[in-house]
Amino acid sequence: MKFSIQRESFLEGIQKTLSIVEKKTTMPILNNVLIRAEKNKITIVATDREIGLVADYDAEILDKGDVTVSARKLYEMIREIEGDTVQFEANENHRVTVTSQKIIYKIPGLPADDFPSVADDRSEVNFYKIKGQLFERLIRKTSFAMTADEMRKNLNGVFFETIDDGGKNKLRMIATDGHRLAMANVDTEGIPFLRLEKGIIIPRKGLGEIRRLIENAPEEIFVGVRQGMCVIRTDSTMLRVSLVDADYPDYKRVIPTEKGVLVQFDKDAILHALKRMSVISSERYSGVIIKLENGRMVLESANPDVGEAKDEIEVDYHDKEFSVGYNVKYLIDAIEVIDEKTVIFEIGAGMKPGVIRPAENDDYLCIVMPLKLQ
Numbered sequence: 001m002k003f004s005i006q007r008e009s010f011l012e013g014i015q016k017t018l019s020i021v022e023k024k025t026t027m028p029i030l031n032n033v034l035i036r037a038e039k040n041k042i043t044i045v046a047t048d049r050e051i052g053l054v055a056d057y058d059a060e061i062l063d064k065g066d067v068t069v070s071a072r073k074l075y076e077m078i079r080e081i082e083g084d085t086v087q088f089e090a091n092e093n094h095r096v097t098v099t100s101q102k103i104i105y106k107i108p109g110l111p112a113d114d115f116p117s118v119a120d121d122r123s124e125v126n127f128y129k130i131k132g133q134l135f136e137r138l139i140r141k142t143s144f145a146m147t148a149d150e151m152r153k154n155l156n157g158v159f160f161e162t163i164d165d166g167g168k169n170k171l172r173m174i175a176t177d178g179h180r181l182a183m184a185n186v187d188t189e190g191i192p193f194l195r196l197e198k199g200i201i202i203p204r205k206g207l208g209e210i211r212r213l214i215e216n217a218p219e220e221i222f223v224g225v226r227q228g229m230c231v232i233r234t235d236s237t238m239l240r241v242s243l244v245d246a247d248y249p250d251y252k253r254v255i256p257t258e259k260g261v262l263v264q265f266d267k268d269a270i271l272h273a274l275k276r277m278s279v280i281s282s283e284r285y286s287g288v289i290i291k292l293e294n295g296r297m298v299l300e301s302a303n304p305d306v307g308e309a310k311d312e313i314e315v316d317y318h319d320k321e322f323s324v325g326y327n328v329k330y331l332i333d334a335i336e337v338i339d340e341k342t343v344i345f346e347i348g349a350g351m352k353p354g355v356i357r358p359a360e361n362d363d364y365l366c367i368v369m370p371l372k373l374q
Contacts, residue, residue: 001065017046161199206241
């Protein structure tokens with residue numbers, strides 16, 4: 001096989017694969033990327049068996065064929081090349097030569113027949129169009145609450161479903177780690193979208209790949225679900241993510257039904273105050289005590305390993321004084337993703353959870369469990 005391609009296009013294509021290819025695997029070929037040349041394009045394929053990426057790029061094909069080669073090494077080579085065009089050639093022994101101007105790289109490849117199959121089933125999936133920024137918004141407002149515990153596979157990802165909200169078709173994403181729960185909705189703006197009977201769980205790594213793809217995608221993307229896979233398509237790239245085969249907990253039972261104490265404040269003011277408290281936090285201690293008094297909120301943090309901090313902000317509160325403790329990082333995560341200027345914090349009585357949401361709408365909320373005060 002032999003082809004010539006623009007360096008920037010080739011670099012972009014290989015870079016997309018780096019977070020997918022396995023770094024530690026019993027199958028060395030999963031460290032490789034498959035490159036196939038035919039007609040007037042090359043197809044770049046990467047997989048870790050759970051996630052598969054297929055991307056097409058225009059190229060001048062001199063001799064069609066396919067080969068697999070180390071994704072990391074190929075990326076490093078193309079990154080350091082200074083020419084505008086890259087020539088890529090693989091011989092019958094799968095030895096790859098990459099040249100540009102005076103630089104010549106030669107590296108061993110592996111036959112494409114040994115590479116796991118990644119179905120390019122774009123024509124077989126029912127795709128639904130959506131603005132990429134809407135899907136990205138759901139991920140941004142929930143993914144921080146996923147658990148990092150890979151043993152809890154149903155929580156090591158986000159739950160995605162479609163809901164009917166008063167006749168409006170909305171998309172909803174939920175994530176929880178057992179200590180907090182984030183939920184976000186977006187309106188499909190009247191555009192028909194995929195109907196999910198019971199929702200799907202998108203795993204953590206797959207969600208990261210979807211987000212990376214969307215960030216660099218055109219305004220509109222296409223989403224489909226088929227045979228345990230979530231498929232995201234842009235003009236030139238298709239990403240297939242294996243869904244988690246498990247039941248998601250009933251998140252609606254976690255949403256408090258009893259009204260707590262409502263406090264309203266400026267997002268930037270509370271966020272800066274919480275970040276000042278977080279300076280004192282450590283892995284062992286990350287609590288902040290919030291004291292509500294007449295017209296103000298006092299924040300205190302004391303860490304025997306680091307020191308103490310105290311701050312206060314003005315709030316619209318005129319009731320009895322009380323104190324409650326929270327993980328300061330959880331509060332920052334919950335508030336930071338809010339786009340609106342005003343935040344409502346509904347603080348539950350006793351050890352009941354608090355609810356953070358924007359004052360202007362109900363498209364987002366984060367439930368945070370309190371900490372026991374010493």
